[in-house]
Structure formats: structure tokens, C-alpha cells
Amino acid sequence: MPAVDAGPIIKSIGWFWESKPTGNLGIQADRQWANLTDNQTVSTSVATFNQFTTNGQQDLESFGTARDRLGFTPVEPVLLYVTVGLAYGQVKLSGAITNPACFGFCGTTSTGNYQSGRSTGEGYAFGPN
Numbered sequence: 001m002p003a004v005d006a007g008p009i010i011k012s013i014g015w016f017w018e019s020k021p022t023g024n025l026g027i028q029a030d031r032q033w034a035n036l037t038d039n040q041t042v043s044t045s046v047a048t049f050n051q052f053t054t055n056g057q058q059d060l061e062s063f064g065t066a067r068d069r070l071g072f073t074p075v076e077p078v079l080l081y082v083t084v085g086l087a088y089g090q091v092k093l094s095g096a097i098t099n100p101a102c103f104g105f106c107g108t109t110s111t112g113n114y115q116s117g118r119s120t121g122e123g124y125a126f127g128p129n
Contacts, residue, residue, distance in 0.1 A: 016069070024071030024079060031064035052099035063089035065119045079125040087119040 016026030039057035067085025074080065094110035 022073045024073065024081065026069045027067070028069060029064065029066040031062060033062045034060055036060040052097060054097050056095045059092040061090045061092065067119050077127050082122045084118070084120045086116060088114050088116045091115050
């Protein structure tokens with residue numbers, strides 16, 4: 001089960017342009033600091049080897065999106081919109097293989113980078129547009 005730190009911190013910035021009477025165009029970016037962690041440990045004992053332990057951990061330290069939004073107001077106060085853009089996350093992976101005497105193979109490794117993908121969606125909003 002993922003462990004979550006004391007609540008993510010969210011930063012968002014955006015700009016929206018409204019064309020009367022029905023249009024809405026905008027850009028928006030957000031970033032969340034999440035500190036989500038998940039790990040798995042497996043201990044194994046094979047007759048010809050000493051007992052060894054394998055551990056893997058993954059961390060998602062932050063994630064966010066940068067996207068465009070196109071909206072339409074069919075009737076006040078309803079706004080219908082579609083959004084498309086980039087999604088990204090800062091990922092760290094680490095692993096270790098150990099045994100009590102560290103006889104044979106023992107080792108650790110880790111790596112970290114940004115992973116990216118696409119973000120798409122649609123929605124609606126109520127209120128003054």
C-alpha cells in the first residue's frame with residue numbers, strides 16, 4: 001500500500017480568455033509535491049544458496065500537467081470544455097539484493113528521472129463565466 005506524506009502541496013497557474021458570448025480559451029499548468037512511496041520485500045531460501053532478501057522501492061516525488069483548454073457556454077451559467085496536454089512525474093526507483101553474510105551476489109541500484117505522457121479530458125463548470 002502506498003505511503004503518503006502529510007498531504008500534497010499543489011501549485012497551479014493559468015490564463016483564460018473569454019470570447020463573448022460563448023467561447024473560452026485557456027492554458028493551465030499545475031504541479032503537486034506528493035512524496036508517494038511503495039516498496040516490496042521478498043525473502044527466499046534456496047537449498048544451494050544462503051537466504052537472500054530482495055527489496056524494491058518506487059517513489060513519486062511530484063507530478064503535474066501543462067494543458068490547453070477550449071470551452072463553450074451553451075447557456076449561462078454552464079461551461080462545457082475539453083482539455084489536452086502534457087502529464088509528467090518525478091520518479092525514483094531503487095532496489096537491493098542482500099544476504100546475511102553478503103556471500104555471493106549483493107548489490108544495490110537506484111535511478112531517478114521524469115516520466116511523461118499525455119493528459120486529456122472534458123468537463124463542465126457552473127457559475128459566472
